[in-house]
Amino acid sequence: MLRFAIPLLAATAIATPLAATEVQIQSSGPVIELTINEQVKAAPDIANVSAGVTSDAKTAVEAMQINAREMTSVINRIKALGIDEEDIQTTGVNLSARYDYDRTNQRQVFRGYSVSNRVSVKLREVARTGPVLDALVAAGATDISGPSFLIDDDTAAKAQAREAAMQTARERAMEYAGWAGYSGIRLLAVSETVQSSRPMLMEARVEMAAEPAVSTPIQPGMVSTGVSVTVKYEMTN
Template sequence: MIRFALPLLAVAAMASPAMAADVQIQAQGPVVELSVSEVVKARPDIANVGSGVSTLAPTAVAAMQQNAKAMDAVIARIKALGIAKDDIQTAGINLSAQYDYDQAARKQVFRGYQASNTVNVTLRDVAKVGQVLDALVAAGATDINGPVLAIDDETTAKAQARKAAMERARTQALEYAKLAGYADIRLLDISESINIGRPMMLEKAVAADAIMNTSTPVEPGLVGTGVNVTVTYEMVR
């Protein structure tokens, strides 16, 4: 986004952590506003996976009891893989009646209650994601969501993206200033918003009888993290 404005520019500045004040900056020349996005890509070092169990039984009590037993086995397997307790979090528990539609009778036919329980797991060894997924299915997991690959600490990547965005913004603003007959620019305002470039979660259901002899392949690739910076410069002689 490129916008030219009149010489008088009003910007908001923080006076203290408790209050904000409006500061009037008098610009002698025209101003140019640029919005620049930069994304830095890096190897992911964590993977988030959803793992759970769905069970069907004639009664609600039976469905929940069967589900609890199966889920206990899955969680025990997760912990046995060396995953820390803080990296395991219950994502949802659901119980609902299930029906089939009888075409001949033209009515819903009750077939039981379905109970489901899912946990979100953070894996800190991306190379072993496929092995972990296979182990969870072998332990009784019937639902797998993910993986979502990410960078655990994005501080360095964001700093690199921020530096690149500011350098590009200044270069572009200076180019516009010179095209307009001005010699230099003066920074007036900066604002930033986060640009998340992570891939979306791939959702799929895995049946327990679909376990292969080989480990599930997972290619980590690269994930991106970045910022969007909006800067305003005054053109000066």
């Protein structure tokens, strides 16, 4: 984005996630405003997967009890893999009645109850994603989603993006100043919008809990993170 104006007064706003500071800076020359988006790619160090168990029975109580036993087996398997309890979170338990449609009589026929229970799991060793998915299925998981990959701490990557954005902004502002007949620029304001890392999503749906012959192949690839920086420069001589 490019804005070109000749203001009497320019306002500086340095934005952070926690606070914003406003400083009034007087400008006598033309002001140019640029918005630079900079992305940096990095190898992910976190993989998120979710696993669930769906159980059916004639009564709601029986369905809940069957599901509790099966899901406990899955959770125990997750913990046995060395995953911290704080990285395991229940995301939903659902109980619903099951009906089949009788085409002959054109009516719904009650068949029982269905219970589903899902947990999300944060894996801090991306290379273990495939074996963990296989272990979850072997433990009784009937539904798996993911994985999604992200960077746990992208501070360094964002700093790299920030530096590149400011360099690009300065170079571009100097070009505009030169085209407008000015020899220099003076920084007036900087504001930043932080962009979250973009996860790479994969989907794996498992219908049967069967021991696979080989480990599920997983390619984590790269994820991107970055910043959007808006700067204002005064053109000077």
